[in-house]
Amino acid sequence: MPELPEVETVRRGLQPVMEGAKILHAEARRKDLRFPFQKDFAARLTGQTVIGLGRRAKYLMADLASGDVLLMHLGMSGSFRVENKDEAKTPGEFHCPRGKDAAHDHVLFRMSSGADIVFNDPRRFGYMKIIARDALDAEPLLRGLGPEPLGNEFDAAMLARGCAGKSTTLKAALLDQRVVAGLGNIYVCEALYRAHLSPKRQASTLANKKREPTDHAKRLVDAIHEVLNQAIKAGGSSLRDHRQTSGELGYFQHSFQVYDREGEPCGKACGGVIRRFTQNGRSTFWCPKCQK
DNA sequence: CCGCGGGCCTGAGAGC
């Protein structure tokens, strides 16, 4: 599901109720998500104070006072919701909404801030893992992640270096988390459109022979910044699964210019029509007229 | 090493 803007939206929703609060009780309601939970996963979290809640790419990272980090990934369909524990329910029990959705409430945190935090994930592509902070550099899930697209170090030169020598398309390169970390199918389509660059273009054309950035690389970096910042401001995009932790929907989907707009006229008045085709097994949406 | 395709899961929506 969630790409960087959705994960950042979730982080901002959880931060006020997690940071500085203690996990009074943690509970995992099944033995696995995408992977089996570590031994004593919930017990290891119970009693821990959360010092800070950060994000790396599409991962949420809760810094714990013990020196551990709780790594959380939302997969395709994961979401967090925050409830006030005082809402009618038996003391010591977690509130569960009626209906089938409750069947997918997999992880629960009761916080000293008064919040109950519930992780729900129907498809179970998400996962959580406790890692020692000083072992983060060696963590396979995080190793190899490329630069943060909204970080200071990510610029045209870095993007060009990441794309130089690649024998694949620009679309595939941007989805490759080693090149830049946090983009997914939607925001790649949107960024390429805003940069007027074809998803079929060879990634290596963002660099010259000295691996220096071309103007295309500069345009693309600007477009990535723009689309991510606008999406974060809008609370992310709500297609099927994503909600803010408050339950509100994000609204950036209304600002999509190509994603899910097959057959509609291109918004740049070029006279083109938005088309869709499959690249590496994923839908690409683009305007063949103005993306070159 | 690299790039690609399969697979993991469930649910929503389209078509019949």
Next chain:
DNA sequence: TGCTCTCAGGCCCGCG
């Protein structure tokens, strides 16, 4: 209404 089929925002893994 209900069944079947297709597709979905991610990422690990094995193959060539």
